[in-house]
Amino acid sequence: MTTQGMEGLPPEAIEKALESVAFDESGLICGIAQQADTGEILMVAWLNREALRETLATGQVCYYSRSRKKLWRKGETSGQVQRLVEARLDCDGDAVLLLVDQSGVACHTGRRSCFFRSFDENGLKIISEPEVSPEQLYGASGH
Amino acid sequence: MTTQGMEGLPPEAIEKALESVAFDESGLICGIAQQADTGEILMVAWLNREALRETLATGQVCYYSRSRKKLWRKGETSGQVQRLVEARLDCDGDAVLLLVDQSGVACHTGRRSCFFRSFDENGLKIISEPEVSPEQLYGASGH
Numbered sequence: 277m278t279t280q281g282m283e284g285l286p287p288e289a290i291e292k293a294l295e296s297v298a299f300d301e302s303g304l305i306c307g308i309a310q311q312a313d314t315g316e317i318l319m320v321a322w323l324n325r326e327a328l329r330e331t332l333a334t335g336q337v338c339y340y341s342r343s344r345k346k347l348w349r350k351g352e353t354s355g356q357v358q359r360l361v362e363a364r365l366d367c368d369g370d371a372v373l374l375l376v377d378q379s380g381v382a383c384h385t386g387r388r389s390c391f392f393r394s395f396d397e398n399g400l401k402i403i404s405e406p407e408v409s410p411e412q413l414y415g416a417s418g419h
Numbered sequence: 420m421t422t423q424g425m426e427g428l429p430p431e432a433i434e435k436a437l438e439s440v441a442f443d444e445s446g447l448i449c450g451i452a453q454q455a456d457t458g459e460i461l462m463v464a465w466l467n468r469e470a471l472r473e474t475l476a477t478g479q480v481c482y483y484s485r486s487r488k489k490l491w492r493k494g495e496t497s498g499q500v501q502r503l504v505e506a507r508l509d510c511d512g513d514a515v516l517l518l519v520d521q522s523g524v525a526c527h528t529g530r531r532s533c534f535f536r537s538f539d540e541n542g543l544k545i546i547s548e549p550e551v552s553p554e555q556l557y558g559a560s561g562h
Contacts, residue, residue, distance in 0.1 A: 296543055308451055308460065362537055363537070366534050370463075373534045383510050391516045393439070394506070394508075395507070397432050399435035400439055
């Protein structure tokens, strides 16, 4: 597997593929970001049609923020962008696997992956520490 | 990483951990199944509180079927069970990563992974073929 970024797909190919995507009643599809060369799962977030179209067209991952109700160009504020290597659709068309090359960290806590808590015999155990502080990522202004 | 299965967690640990899980308005959390030793993403499905509790208690993955509105013990019909190796929760508590050891195939089409279509310059390209037929998986009765 390579981590060379995808150039971006032609509009006709994107529109054709989008016909097979089953957006839910809120117009969203679940997106899983996986580091292409290591297989590490970085995060899960949501994409609407516009976000998926932009991701495939530009080769830079763009999600839809349900809380802010707008496109969320990953890394726009923090610089921690995700370059798209390959995108895959699942059998029922309601989840997309984004193979990416993550710059820096994916998680807003400053960790490489958002999945930093493991279920264990005491409840939940933290299994990785922040590599950078949220202040470094977002400055004094927060997210 | 090992593919030795998890024994199942004690009830108190499970109930404590469940307090940190943010089930959505439908009572569900997104689950991603990843083959523990290879890192391959197998499928995405949903779990309610009862399904997550059972998964953690038994070490056998159980989802919630939104279409059938009941617990879906993965492999119950097909024999293609998922033995849990480790479960991880993401930063905002609304997605769970299930590191599993998949028996046979994960997808109802008979493919190892549900993510068998890749977005490319012509639309979507099929990148893997079925290893077994759906008839072999489910018999004459369908799913």
